[in-house]
Amino acid sequence: ASVILSPAKAVVAAGPASDPLVPALNALDMPVLVIAADETVVFQNIAAEKAFGTIPPNTYLAARVRSPGILDMVRETMATGKANQIEHNEQLPSDAVYVVRVAPAEIPGEGPVKRIFLLTYRDISQARRIDRMRSDFVANASHELRTPLASLRGFIETLQGPARNDLKAQEKFFGIMHEQATRMSRLVDDLLSLSRLELRSHIAPDDPVDLT
8 A cells, every 4th residue: 555655855854743644654663665766765764764774864775775576675666666575684773684675665856756665674683583482492302202112113123032031131121112102102291381372371370370
């Protein structure tokens, strides 16, 4: 959808009285850059200033944004008039992952309709960290299950073969197998407990809770 802004020079002024949309953009928690058709930055909101530093008005976007992918995306949107987005990894001032989106916006006024472009950064760093933690957890859990399973398989093969008639070895192996099976049961119980917690994480408790 197109976003209606007052003329770019009013946005550059960045004063709440000069443009009613300026305080709205500044209230957003995601960085927003307003780009003119000549690829200059005419406005940045407060979140963008905190994330990337101050960008003087009328600074060319390529002078502050070094990502070829973002620049190509902005130029493609300028040429086609269609919104685009990419995933971008920002290294400075801190490591962060953003979904960067650019969309055209129309400026009402006398004469031909002018067009500017809103470049927004949605921070998905936390989601990516959670994905990595989940992947690491699955890998670790798989390893923890594989180890006792390998032990059980080895002891079963031994009992079926060389220790078939060795009562002393059988007694020892059965004790170890029981320990390994118990270990797997505890791990499975932990996984089921985590699954139940995740399923109910958004549900408020309906019983009395002892806060202490």
